[in-house]
Amino acid sequence: MIALLARDLTLAIRAGGGFGLGLAFFLILAVLVPLGVGPEGEILARIAPGILWVGALLACLLSLDRIFALDFEDGSLDLLATAPIPLEGVVSIKALAHWLTTGLPLTLAAPVLGVLFSLPATGYLWLVVSLTLGTPALSVIGTFGAALTVGLKRGGLLLSLLVLPMYIPTLVFGAEVVARGAAGLSVTTPLVLLAGITFGAAALLPFASAMVIRINLR
Amino acid sequence: MTSLWEYANPRKFMATTGWLLPLISMLAAVCVTVGLIWGFFFTPDDFRQGSTVKIVFIHVPAAMMAINAWVMMLIASLIWLIRRHHVSALAAKAAAPVGVVMTLIALFTGAIWGQPMWGTWWAWDPRLTSFLILFLFYLGYVAMWAAIDDPDTGADLTAVLCLVGSVFAVLSRYAAIFWNQGLHQGASLSVAPGERMDMTYKLPLYVSMLGFGLLFLALVLAGTRTEIRARRMKALIARERMV
Numbered sequence: 001m002i003a004l005l006a007r008d009l010t011l012a013i014r015a016g017g018g019f020g021l022g023l024a025f026f027l028i029l030a031v032l033v034p035l036g037v038g039p040e041g042e043i044l045a046r047i048a049p050g051i052l053w054v055g056a057l058l059a060c061l062l063s064l065d066r067i068f069a070l071d072f073e074d075g076s077l078d079l080l081a082t083a084p085i086p087l088e089g090v091v092s093i094k095a096l097a098h099w100l101t102t103g104l105p106l107t108l109a110a111p112v113l114g115v116l117f118s119l120p121a122t123g124y125l126w127l128v129v130s131l132t133l134g135t136p137a138l139s140v141i142g143t144f145g146a147a148l149t150v151g152l153k154r155g156g157l158l159l160s161l162l163v164l165p166m167y168i169p170t171l172v173f174g175a176e177v178v179a180r181g182a183a184g185l186s187v188t189t190p191l192v193l194l195a196g197i198t199f200g201a202a203a204l205l206p207f208a209s210a211m212v213i214r215i216n217l218r
Numbered sequence: 219m220t221s222l223w224e225y226a227n228p229r230k231f232m233a234t235t236g237w238l239l240p241l242i243s244m245l246a247a248v249c250v251t252v253g254l255i256w257g258f259f260f261t262p263d264d265f266r267q268g269s270t271v272k273i274v275f276i277h278v279p280a281a282m283m284a285i286n287a288w289v290m291m292l293i294a295s296l297i298w299l300i301r302r303h304h305v306s307a308l309a310a311k312a313a314a315p316v317g318v319v320m321t322l323i324a325l326f327t328g329a330i331w332g333q334p335m336w337g338t339w340w341a342w343d344p345r346l347t348s349f350l351i352l353f354l355f356y357l358g359y360v361a362m363w364a365a366i367d368d369p370d371t372g373a374d375l376t377a378v379l380c381l382v383g384s385v386f387a388v389l390s391r392y393a394a395i396f397w398n399q400g401l402h403q404g405a406s407l408s409v410a411p412g413e414r415m416d417m418t419y420k421l422p423l424y425v426s427m428l429g430f431g432l433l434f435l436a437l438v439l440a441g442t443r444t445e446i447r448a449r450r451m452k453a454l455i456a457r458e459r460m461v
Contacts, residue, residue, distance in 0.1 A: 144382060148375055152365050161361055162379065165354040166386040169393040176397065193396070197389065208382050215374040 001085055001093055008097035011070075022059040022102040023109060029055040030113040041118040048117035049127070049178030055113075056106045056131060057138060057167050063102050064142040065159055067094050068150040068213070077150070081217055087210040095136075095143040095206070103135030119182060126181025130194060134174040137198040140205050141166050147209040151216040169197055226303035228446050235439050243436040249429030253279075256422040273331045275423055279430035281324035284352065287317030287434060291359070292384050295377035305442065307373035308449075310380065312441025314360050316434055321353045344398045348391040355383050369449065 033051050034044055071077040080090050110131055111124050119127065145163035149155030176190040225231045257275030294310035297303060328346065329339045340346065362379055366372035 141386075148362070148379060149365075151371070155365075158358075158361055158365050161354075162358040165351055165358060165390065166383070168351060169386065169389040172390075172393040172397040190396075193393075205382070208378055212375060212378050215371055215378075218371065 001089055004080075004085075004090065004093050005097055008094060009100060012066075012097065012101040022063050023105045025062055026055050026059040026106055026109060027113070029058065030116055034116070044117045045119055045182070048114060048119045049123070049175045049182065051117065052110055052113060052127065053130075053134075053171055053175040053178070056103075056110070056135060057164075057171055059106055060102050060135065060138045060142060061160055061163060063098065064146045064163065065149070065156050067098055067143055067146040069146075069155075072150050072216075077213070078217060081213065087213060088206045091143055091147065091206045091209040091213070092202070095139045095202075095209075098143065099136050099139035103131075103139055107131040107135060119178075122184055123178055123182030126187055127178045130174045130177035130181075130191070133191070133194050133198055134170050137170045137194075137201045138167060140198075140201045141170070144205050144209045144212070147212045147216070150213065170194065173197065223301070223303070226301070226305055228305055231305050232443065232446060235443060239436060239439050239443070242432055242439065246429055246432035246436050249425055249432055251429075253422050253424075253426030253429045257419075257426060261418055261422060270331060270334050271419070273327050274419070275426045277324060277327040277331060278423060279427045280320045280327065281349070282427060283430050283434045284317055284320040284324050284349070286431075287313050287320060288352065288356070288384065288387070290438075291317070291380050295380040298373055299377050299381075304373075304449075305446070307377065308445040309438055309442045310377070311363055311373075312445060313434075313438050314356060314363065316437045316441070318353070318356045318360060320430075320434070321349060321356060325349055325353065342398060344391075344395040347394040347398070351390045351394065352387060355387050359383065 030051070033047075033055075037043060037047065068077060071080065081087055083090070107128060110127050114124055114127055142163055145159050145166070146155075148162060149159045152158065173190045173194040177187050177194060180187045180190065225234065254275055258272050261272065263269045263271070291310045291313050294306045294313070298307040298310065325346075328349075332341065333339050359376060359379060362376050363372055366375060
């Protein structure tokens with residue numbers, strides 16, 4: 001499994017486009033929003049949690065169809081499905097690799113963008129915490145979506161239609177953590193709910209993803 | 219001893235629905251017509267809401283069926299995954315477009331009702347938001363069916379999607395409630411007309427609800443029959459090509 005993780009990471013970094021693309025998209029989005037909304041600090045600070053979370057979500061979405069598509073095309077997905085490790089494990093590793101190459105960089109880059117949005121100082125900690133807790137859920141849910149659409153020729157657009165509604169709870173609770181943290185309120189409730197979604201999704205969705213891949217490979 | 223599972227046999231299903239469908243359609247037409255005409259023309263205007271209250275006779279049944287359609291799809295998907303009865307998968311497929319339309323009707327009539335009542339077409343109220351989200355889930359489900367060529371693969375994938383989607387739809391609903399109350403301190407707009415209602419409104423509303431339920435049933439049966447016929451036709455064409 002570690003070998004698989006290493007392979008996926010190497011592929012993501014060397015194959016070009018996948019690794020930095022999400023991050024670059026996140027940056028571009030963060031530049032575009034103030035240009036569209038206007039440069040007033042108060043408004044930006046108010047919408048910062050939401051914008052940063054929506055940005056993370058969209059950046060995550062960009063690289064989703066790469067999770068299985070390449071492996072499906074060159075046949076290595078069939079090999080992985082018949083490999084001695086269970087397919088559920090393969091799917092989890094794939095999700096982890098996706099998180100390491102998109103979710104983690106986004107989490108690390110977000111505080112810098114928080115400065116651009118003049119986020120209140122108290123918000124930074126919660127921004128990082130909520131993204132660390134929430135982006136794994138995005139990767140796991142996205143892996144399920146990618147597994148659903150892996151056999152389709154033009155799955156990309158369908159993928160976003162399927163996955164984005166499922167991102168809603170994560171988005172709501174994640175942005176709420178940042179908003180409350182920035183306002184100095186208690187963040188316990190949304191934080192617990194966010195963690196619940198992440199752990200619940202990570203525990204259950206790989207089974208659904210593996211099932212869907214088996215159907216797609218049939 | 220007859221069991222419900224007999225109807226998983228397409229022939230038995232076709233034979234039974236063949237005479238059942240016109241009956242249900244007739245009943246649905248009668249109930250909807252009676253419910254709506256009674257509701258629109260033979261109920262008094264509400265003392266606060268005036269005549270706009272009458273849109274309730276479309277809005278509430280449509281909203282009810284929008285949710286029930288998804289529940290029915292969920293059950294049908296489960297039956298397909300567990301017992302692999304094709305009719306069940308086709309019924310789920312047939313229910314989705316009806317659910318889309320019911321959701322749209324509920325959203326539109328809600329907007330038309332909301333404009334004079336709340337002074338706005340749309341508010342980010344939890345109920346409204348969760349209906350919009352439900353609509354998105356329906357769209358994804360329908361698009362998934364449309365995207366796959368192989369019928370069995372399509373049935374399998376959409377069934378799993380329906381199961382997972384249901385969990386997330388429920389989660390989204392609670393997220394929407396949480397989000398709005400958390401940010402805006404309690405929405406004062408309540409969309410619960412059924413509670414303080416007088417019998418003069420309730421009776422036609424019940425008739426209309428029954429009518430919408432029957433209408434849904436009739437549309438799903440008709441859709442399922444169409445799907446079964448389409449499959450038979452495909453099989454016939456394939457057989458002809460082989461000869």
